[in-house]
Amino acid sequence: MADEPGAIGDHHPRVAEVSQAVSRHLDRLQDGSRQSRLQALAGLRAAVLERPLPPPVLQEVFAKEMLRPLARCLVADPAERCRELALELTRHGVSQGSRPEQALPFLVPALAQRLGLPPGEGEPCEELRLGLLQLLSLLLQACRGDALAPYLPELVRALRSALLDPYPQAKREGCAGAAACAKAMPDTFHMQSESLINPLMQAISHQHYRVRVAVIQATGAVIQYGNVKSLDDVLSHLAQRCFDEIPQVREAVTSVTGEWLLHLRDRYSYFHKLIPLLLSGLTDEIHENKELALTYWKKVGSQWEKENENDIKDKLDFYIVPPYYPPGLTRPDLGCRELVIRNIFKILPGLCHDITDWVEGTRIKASQLLVILLQHVEDHITQHMELLLRTLYRVCSDEESNVTRNCVNAAELIGAFVSPAVSLKLITSDLKKVPMPSYLMVLAAVIRGSPRKVLQPHLVDLASTLDCPEIRQRSEEVFYMEQLLCCVEALIDVCQEDCKEVSLQLTKVLVTITAIPTSGPLHVKLEEAMDSLAQVQHLEGAVGLYQQHISQLMEWVSSTHDRWTCFSPELLQFDVIATHSGPTIGKALRDFILILKTCLQTSRDPRMRLKLFSTLSQLLQKPNETVNSQGQFCNYLEILIKDILAPNLQWQAGRTAAAIRTTAVSCLWALIYSELLSPEEMLKAEDVLMPKIVATLEEDSKMTRLMSCRIISIFLDGCIKQFELSKIYPELLKRLDDSSHEVRLAAANALLSWFKCINNDEKKALLKTNIEFLYQELLVYLDDPDQNIQSAVLDILKEGGVLYPDSLAKEIEAVVRKHRSPAYCDQLLLHIESTGWRYSES
Known part of the structure; x- marks a missing residue:
């Protein structure tokens, strides 16, 4: 029992013995010889470290005999080894003693003097600086707050220097010391806490991630136990650490923010600044970090519920899940939702600014956070729609796909939570003023997120808006057309059979997109959209869709056909309807021929005529599957030959005119080859066509000359009536010298028919x-x-x-x-x- 720590009286002889042993060495610490001081310190080490001493004995000897000389050695001894041994002895004495507060008057000034000097004037050795800081941390952890309080300025000065120390381990130890200091003196630390903020923020972006983690943790303690006003100075720095590539750093941000939200004094005033930091953790790519953020967030929400139970009593008692809650999402707890709802008006403006930031990482993180916030505020976002839509319009044209995808998800949530009477009215109004692809992207997303029953009353207005010429024909840019197509696809996908009411408008939009020359990359999607629109109406594919609307479509495109030029969008739309409707065009033959007759007059735009002849030629390749599907095409042959083909076969100068003659000859050959032009019809057409066909034998186009030879041969084979044979054979004879082998053979075949005519x-x-x-x-x-x-x-x-x-x-x-x-x-x-x-x- 004599060696028990508490029985100091029983150890007096031992204390005297140890005191006598160390006193011999302590006297030599003032010696001018380095060797002598080293030997003295080695003797002290042997006396108190290398042999076991009861803690009360060590405490008594250390406090009365050793503390002051060792502290003096720490500060003033020029020999690094001496300071090292003195530090070792001091740490042992403080750690083993039961009353470390006794060391504060001697050690704190010494440490402050050795550590708090400007760089280059304090302790030069990195390892010794680290050791001194570890001693400082030991004191902060071992001593009571009331004992430390008088030394707060000296402690903070030493910690500031440690945070600015170039040695990474010293920085980390300084961070640990700052946290320990804050926790040790919660009542007085706020008086000096602000002086630590600047050095902490200088170190928060250090290249070593462990230093960054230590700084964030220290910052958490310094703010929590210090001056809360300093929070404004650290938030931007912490926000940057949300983008840190090291998961441990992001985890530290989440932990610190979560603790602040739970325990910070006056935290209600800072909810709007802290909530975005914690919620950003919910989008972390590391699962463990997500779970940590979610755990903290649920605790914060639950705590807020308990603290404000009276304010939300009705909501707690009558919990109602929205009838059209988006599938696949878990609804946040009430406290979490209320926290965001009550702070969203402060959070949203800054967040919208960050979404448009020039730094890509900031935009991505902000867009992810926006989705999380919208999940919490639900229909309360209605009052912020103008700001939110303005931001989404701008961001949805972002080149970074992750940003765009997140903003589209946000727009889908708008569709789920905000009444279409508000959201669609705002979007369509903006779209009519300035049709932009980003506006259409947002509209498509809102449609996709809207419940079918809620969207149905607005279906006609939506389809009419999309069908507005200023919108569907606004641009030939592929991105614009993609988004316009997405709007149609979204309506079909959400409204299903309801789309029958607006089938014509949607078909017109799809035809318009198909008709735009640059829509090639969208070919497959357009076909799928057509098939989907037909499928929801139980029609047989796109042809069934055209069959249902062919009359209205022809009336639509023909309303301005007397003013068409090669730049008229209706010209391309007419081509799409004619070539994509299959046999259905045969049911609109009267309108089809009337448009051709009007637009193919030789006085009209040559390039427009060329396009129409190309369309006609394409249809005549398989006439029984297109224009003659109803067997009525023969009723329009006279108009086609005399009013359309014959005038355009007349020679005119220019390459476009030559191309027109080529397509006209091609059409005539298709008529003959498909046997649509019967012998009787050929007889009627002979006088009109033959002189012009003979003239085309001189065309520059090899294809024109070839088809003309074949047409002449067919006419001659018919021997229907007396030709002016004497005018034909010289032209055919010239073709025997043609540069094309095929044309020469065709001319020879025509001459053979010429001889057969002389019967x-x-x-x-x-x-x-x-x-x-x-x-x-x-x-x-x-x-x-x-x-x-x-x-x-x-x-x-x-x-x-x-x-x-x-x-x-x-x-x-x-x-x-x-x-x-x-x-x-x-x-x-x-x-x-x-x-x-x-x-x-x-």
Whole structure:
């Protein structure tokens, strides 16, 4: 029992013994010799550290004998090793003693003097500075607050220097000391706390993440136990740490903010500043950090509920879940919701500013926080709609996809919580003033978030707004069209069968988008939207949709067709309706032909006519599946040929006019090839078309010349009535010298048909001179380098040779020796002889 700490009286002999042992060494600490001082300190170490001493004995000896000399050595000894040993002995004495307060009058001034000096004038050794700070922290943790209070200025001065220390571990120890100091003197610490804020904020962005964590934790304690007004000076710095790439740093921010919200004095005045910091943790990419933030937030909400139970008694007693709460979301607790609702008017302006910040990370974090806030405020956001919409319009054009996605989610929540009578009225009003893609993006999101029953009364107005020419034809920019399409898709997705009421308006919007030249990338989405609109109405795909509205659509595009130019959007819309409606266009044939007749007059814009001819040519490729689906196309052939095709085949200068003639010839060939133009119709059209078709044989376009040769051949094969054959063959003969091999063969085939047309003696006699001239010219091509041409010409001469075999034989005899090979001439002579003609008789 003699060695028990409390029985100090029993240890007097031991105290005297130890005191005598250390006194010999203490006298030598003032010696001028470094070696002597080291030996003295080593002796002290052996006396009190290397042998076990009862704590009361150590305390008695340390306080009365060792403390003052050791403190003096810490401050004044020039030898680093001496200061190191003195520090070791001092820490041992303070830690083992039961009354550390006795050391404060000696150690605090010494530490303040050694640590609180400007850099370069205090303790130069990093490890010793760290040790001194650890000693300071030990004192702060071991001593009572009332004992420490008189030394608060010196303590704070030493801690300030530690926070500014370039040595990272010293900074961390300084942070620990600052937190310990704040907790040790909660009643008086506020008098000096502000002086620690600036050095803490200088260190909060230190490159070592452990330092950043320590600074944040120290800041939490300094604010919580110090002057709360300093909170304004640290919030912006803490907000920046929400973007820290190290999860532990973000975790520290969440913990500190949560503790402030729970325990900070006058925290009600700072709720609007602290809530965004804590809620930002709910969007952290690390699950543990999210859970920590959620745990704190629920505690904060629960505490607020208890503290304000009387104010929210009705809401607690009559808890009602909104009837159309967004699926997939968990409704926050009442206290959490009320906290945000009562502070949103202070939070939202700053948040909207941050969403438009030039720093991408700030915009992302702010947009994530906006979604969280809207989940809490629910329909109370109605009074802030103008500010919120203005912000969303601006941000939804952001190039950063995460920001845009979060803002779209926010807009969907607006649709869920805010009455469409308010939200849609504001958005559509803005859209009509300045149609912008971001406005449409917000509108689409609001529609997607709206419940079907709530949205249904506004469906007609919405569809009419989208169908407004100033909106659906506002821009050819792909982004604008994408958002316009998204609005239509959202209406179809939400309203389902209700869309039947506005099917025509939505179809017109889809047709308009399809008609815009730059809508190519949206091709698949447009088809899907058309199919979806048809599906909700139980129609058979897009064709069924066109069939339902073909009359209204044709009336819609034709209302201004007498004023169309190549720049008219209605021209492209007409093309879409005609080419995408399939067999349905056959039911609107009268309107279709009337538009063509009006717009394809030669006095109209050439480029517009070219586009319409391209449309007509495309339809005539499969007429029975398009314009002739009802079998009525033959009723309009006369208009098509005489009023549309024939005038446009007339030669006019210019490349566009040439292209028009090419498409007109293409249309005529399609009519003939598909057998829509019957022999009787061909007979009627002969006088009108043949002169113009013959003229097109001189066109620059190879395709035009080729089709013209084929058309002439078809007309000649018909032998319907007497052509002006003498005017046709010279033009065909020229084509035998064409640069295109295909055109040469087509011309040869037409000449073969030309000879077949001479089927009576009257024609034969009238054309004798022409026939003999043809013999002479064709025999030249019988020696053509191309064997296919030789064979084709041989067939022509075999067919035409029976008319005047004598003349042909004479011509053969005249040229046979000039040919590189007489083989074809011999074949031709043999053929003539086989028909009954004899050379001897000639």
